[in-house]
Amino acid sequence: MRPLVALALFAMSAHAVEVRPAEAALADVKRIFVDQLGGGKTSDQFRDMLISAIQSSGLFTLTENPERADATLKGSGDDLIYNDLHSSSDSIGVHANAGSGSSSRSLNSGVSSNSTLGLGVTDSETSREEERRHEATGSVRLVSKDGDIIWSTTQESGGGKFRSAMADVADKIMRQLTDETRRIRALAALNRDPQSNQGGGEPANPKGKETALNK
Numbered sequence: 001m002r003p004l005v006a007l008a009l010f011a012m013s014a015h016a017v018e019v020r021p022a023e024a025a026l027a028d029v030k031r032i033f034v035d036q037l038g039g040g041k042t043s044d045q046f047r048d049m050l051i052s053a054i055q056s057s058g059l060f061t062l063t064e065n066p067e068r069a070d071a072t073l074k075g076s077g078d079d080l081i082y083n084d085l086h087s088s089s090d091s092i093g094v095h096a097n098a099g100s101g102s103s104s105r106s107l108n109s110g111v112s113s114n115s116t117l118g119l120g121v122t123d124s125e126t127s128r129e130e131e132r133r134h135e136a137t138g139s140v141r142l143v144s145k146d147g148d149i150i151w152s153t154t155q156e157s158g159g160g161k162f163r164s165a166m167a168d169v170a171d172k173i174m175r176q177l178t179d180e181t182r183r184i185r186a187l188a189a190l191n192r193d194p195q196s197n198q199g200g201g202e203p204a205n206p207k208g209k210e211t212a213l214n215k
Contacts, residue, residue, distance in 0.1 A: 025150045026181055027188035031061045033069035038076035046077035046166055053174035059181055071150055075140030079166045134158060136165035140173055151180060
């Protein structure tokens with residue numbers, strides 16, 4: 001019975017730590033070079049924000065020498081400011097007309113009557129609202145020395161209360177990279193030492209324990 005239980009635990013452990021080769025390579029990335037980014041005029045500023053975010057994570061070492069890097073961060077970023085125009089027009093119009101008339105003439109008398117009724121109501125309202133919008137986007141990928149794409153993401157933001165749109169995009173990218181790196185490193189550590197996740201195990205000195213019990 002015990003061999004069957006051990007086999008089941010091993011199968012479950014192997015299934016839990018199964019990762020793709022590209023993901024597994026992320027566990028070995030310790031040093032990153034951030035390449036020049038494509039995009040608009042703000043791409044250099046976006047690169048500086050990414051460098052600052054990566055350094056603050058504490059998971060990677062940054063280098064300006066691409067030859068020393070385990071992987072290179074490439075991609076593009078843009079920061080757009082535009083005006084969003086909203087216009088609407090509402091109108092109400094009611095028009096009614098009614099009329100009647102009669103006329104009769106003779107030599108000695110004449111009869112004439114005429115009645116007219118008119119009603120008109122017109123109301124219109126036009127509104128025009130122009131809103132200044134700010135939106136930043138960033139698409140980056142982590143490329144190994146062999147040219148394989150290890151990790152990639154695309155993020156966008158309209159800005160926050162205390163953070164610009166571009167800074168928010170850089171922070172989102174760094175948070176996702178940090179979470180993925182920690183997850184892959186934990187799985188890689190479990191693959192190297194499967195027993196570390198099973199808990200329990202035999203006591204360090206089973207014979208000494210037995211002797212103490214016998215006493």
